[in-house]
Amino acid sequence: MNKLSYRTLEEKGFTGYLLKEAPERIIQFGEGNFMRAFVDFFIDSMNEKAAFQSKVVLVQPIAPIPGAFDLKDAINEQEGLYTLYLRGCENGEKVNKKRVISCVSRCLNAYTDFEAVMACAENPQLRFISCNTTEAGITYDPSCRFEDRPAASYPGKLTQFLYRRFQTFGGEPGKGFLILACELIDDNGKELEKCVLKYAAQWGLGDDFVQWIQDENIFCSTLVDRIVTGFPRAEAAARNEENGYEDNVMDTGEVFGFWVIEGPQSIKEELPFEKAGLPILVTEDHKPYKQRKVRILNGAHTSMVLGAYLAGQDIVRDCMEDPVIRGFMNKAIYQEIIPTLTLPREELEDFAASVTERFRNPYIDHALLSISLNSTSKWKARVLPSLKGYIETKGSLPVCLTASLAFYIAFYGGGDLTESGLTCTRPKGNRYPVSDDRDILEFFAAHKNDSPEDLVHAVCSQSGFWGMDLTCLPGLETAVCADLKVILEKGAYRLMQDCLA
Numbered sequence: 001m002n003k004l005s006y007r008t009l010e011e012k013g014f015t016g017y018l019l020k021e022a023p024e025r026i027i028q029f030g031e032g033n034f035m036r037a038f039v040d041f042f043i044d045s046m047n048e049k050a051a052f053q054s055k056v057v058l059v060q061p062i063a064p065i066p067g068a069f070d071l072k073d074a075i076n077e078q079e080g081l082y083t084l085y086l087r088g089c090e091n092g093e094k095v096n097k098k099r100v101i102s103c104v105s106r107c108l109n110a111y112t113d114f115e116a117v118m119a120c121a122e123n124p125q126l127r128f129i130s131c132n133t134t135e136a137g138i139t140y141d142p143s144c145r146f147e148d149r150p151a152a153s154y155p156g157k158l159t160q161f162l163y164r165r166f167q168t169f170g171g172e173p174g175k176g177f178l179i180l181a182c183e184l185i186d187d188n189g190k191e192l193e194k195c196v197l198k199y200a201a202q203w204g205l206g207d208d209f210v211q212w213i214q215d216e217n218i219f220c221s222t223l224v225d226r227i228v229t230g231f232p233r234a235e236a237a238a239r240n241e242e243n244g245y246e247d248n249v250m251d252t253g254e255v256f257g258f259w260v261i262e263g264p265q266s267i268k269e270e271l272p273f274e275k276a277g278l279p280i281l282v283t284e285d286h287k288p289y290k291q292r293k294v295r296i297l298n299g300a301h302t303s304m305v306l307g308a309y310l311a312g313q314d315i316v317r318d319c320m321e322d323p324v325i326r327g328f329m330n331k332a333i334y335q336e337i338i339p340t341l342t343l344p345r346e347e348l349e350d351f352a353a354s355v356t357e358r359f360r361n362p363y364i365d366h367a368l369l370s371i372s373l374n375s376t377s378k379w380k381a382r383v384l385p386s387l388k389g390y391i392e393t394k395g396s397l398p399v400c401l402t403a404s405l406a407f408y409i410a411f412y413g414g415g416d417l418t419e420s421g422l423t424c425t426r427p428k429g430n431r432y433p434v435s436d437d438r439d440i441l442e443f444f445a446a447h448k449n450d451s452p453e454d455l456v457h458a459v460c461s462q463s464g465f466w467g468m469d470l471t472c473l474p475g476l477e478t479a480v481c482a483d484l485k486v487i488l489e490k491g492a493y494r495l496m497q498d499c500l501a
Contacts, residue, residue, distance in 0.1 A: 001240065004078045004247045009100065012244055016191075017048040018102045027052040027120050027161075029061050029131040029154060030182075031071055031107050033230035036082055037253040039182065041436050042104040042278055050272035053127075055105035056082075057120055061133050061154050063111040070248035071337050072107040074248045080104030083239070083247050085232070087363040088255040094362055095255045110157055114149045119351050121164035124175070127270070129158070131192075132182040132224075139312050140195045145190025146203040155195030155207035159203070162196065162217070166209050178270065180261065182224045186290075189221035189262065220267070223260040224288045225297075228253035229364060256358050262286040295337050296348070299382040301371050303400060304329045309368040310492035312428050316359050316366040328400055328496040330356070336398035340389030372411065373435045379408055388473070397479055399499045405476075407492060409459050417445035426492060440465065452488065456481040 002008045006020055026043065028035060033208040035058075046052035058080075060072050075082070081104070086097045108117050120126060131137070133154040144156035151157050162177070169175040181188035193213075200210050229252045232239065240246050259268060259280045273280040278499070279291070301316075307328070308319045319325045338348045359366075383404055412434055415424035422434040422441040434441060446457050460470035460477050471477050486495045 001246045004081050004083070004100075004243075004245045005083070006079055008245050009081075014100070016100055017044075018100065019044075019047045019053070019055075020102070022047070022053045022055045022105075023122070023125040024057050024105050024123060025125050026056040026128040026130060027059060027117075027126060028056050029059045029110075029129070029157070030133055031058040031060050031075065032132070032227075033253075034224075034228045035106075035130070035132050035182065035250050036101065036249075037086070037228040037251045038224060038226050038257060038259070039132075039180070040101055040103055041084060041086075041099070041257070042259065042273070042276075044099070045099045045278055046272055046276045047103055048216055049276040052272055052276075054103065056103050056130075057105055058107040059117055060107065060109040061131075061137070061157065064109055071249065072109050075104065075107040078247065078249060080106060081247075083243065084251040085239075085250070085252045086255045086257075087252065088361040089357045092357070096363070097255060110150045117150075118161065118164050121161050122168045124169070127178060127325050128178045129161075129177045130182060131158075131180070134183065138181070138183050138185060138188060138191050138195060138199050142202065144199065146199075146205070151199075153195070155192055156199055158192070159196045159199040159205075162213060163200075163205055163209060168211050171208070171212060171216075173216070176212065176218075176239035176417065178263075178267065179217060179219045179390060180219065180222055182222055184224075187221050189219040193219035218263055218267075220261050220263040220455060221286055222262065223258075223286050223293065225259070226253055226257040227291055227358070227361075227364065227366075228370065250276065252363075254364065255357060256359055260286045260289040288341075292341060292343055292348060292351055295386050296333055296352055297342060297358075298356060298378070299337055299386055300329050300333055300359075302378045302382045303332050303404035303407075305368045305371045306375060306411040307403065307492040307496060308488075309372065310407065310410060310426050310487065311431075311496070312426075312493075314368055316368065316371070317364070319360065319368075320356065320360045322501065324493060324496050326356075327404075327500050331500060332398070332404070336390050336401050338387045339393055340386050354360070369432060374437070375408055375411070376440050376465050379405070384466060387476075391473060397475055402476065402479050403483050403495055403499050405470075406456075406480050406487055406495065407458075409480070409484055410487045410492065411454060412440075412444045413455060414448055415441075415444060416448075417441060452481055452484045456484055 028402060043056060064070055065107055082101055084099050084101050090094055110117055137154045139153055141153040144151040144153050151160055181192050185191060196213060232252050255277055261282050263282060265282060267282050268274060308325050313319050333352045341348055383401055387398055387401040415422040415434055422445060423431050424434055425431055447455050456477055463469045483495055
């Protein structure tokens, strides 16, 4: 079977959209599954539907590992082509969309192809930079030097790239970049710009360069939202047989996708999202949309999954088929979380409806135990703000969000601590791992034999977990203790039923 290539597709009589030749107008730091299923999908769609006519140069930001599978080589062997499957539910119907993505021109490595990467900065047609170098990618490392080939940190690499651009075109207007940061940290674009400016100062690159960075480049903070499941290892052979070609970099993700870009409205003149009918929003402030995602989508996960696991469920999709668990989640979203948010209620409810469809995705087996990782910090970031907002707005406790804290305590409680972590037992009888910071696991192990009253008090008063003493919230400690007793005596499922009564 031949590898996926333009020639292979031609020989097979492929009739879908392809863009074989176009100028390289985008450089993308990050060649992984997420960016290829999200940003590159949108670019490919703009090429087809809005005559964007742009190719993307992918850059691996980390050094290759000798002997390991090299995604760069695999992408280049397929001339940048790959098959993307977007799957899920829309309006209650199963959806399985297949598309051959053709916007990628080539893939380079920042270490083995340093000069080739830097040469891209000399391309006058290059205008856009996108990046996703993981949450740890946007960090300032003072040990980086300008002479490094390349600098170890991503912001250091970007500073080197921007300086080559500045050297090539000087102060010529319009030769800066529109930079779209997609890392999963707060204010990703602004944090990236701060790091770049630090390197410019540390390396003594001059006031003119600093002024050029600030005047000619737009660092956009963005919110990205799509679950990407990556290479479908279990079904790859069947998909290749079905397609009639070998694709070693095929990608999969959910059909839902939403991108919020913080920046001037002029961005829409350069990136024809609207013309292509894509779910991309350009706004002066992306934070309300991030808050919506964190509090509704992530908050629904965190408030529901620990209780659902204790009630005997294992994957999210099955939880959505149980009327009690689904009802608990929906009550938390519609009656307790949405009233605390600032966007128009209709927008919030539309987003909430999409969340339920996403959780029902028949193509993703999203394990509850996977979502349970680091639940302490997740509850603090995703649930606590809604609980506090509800108390401030309504003057009473939200029953489902209060119950979620009891589920958390029950999930972490009664376990045995070993070198590998904390192991607990659920009512079903099986042992399960609790994964969190070591000091948190040691805390719960130390309180293993506490009474419900003592355990709840210890957890609620642990301000190091929550950034505050939760016993200061009127009635919370008493309510959580009562909920924990229901879980211990009658089960987590019964507590969910009680919340719906």
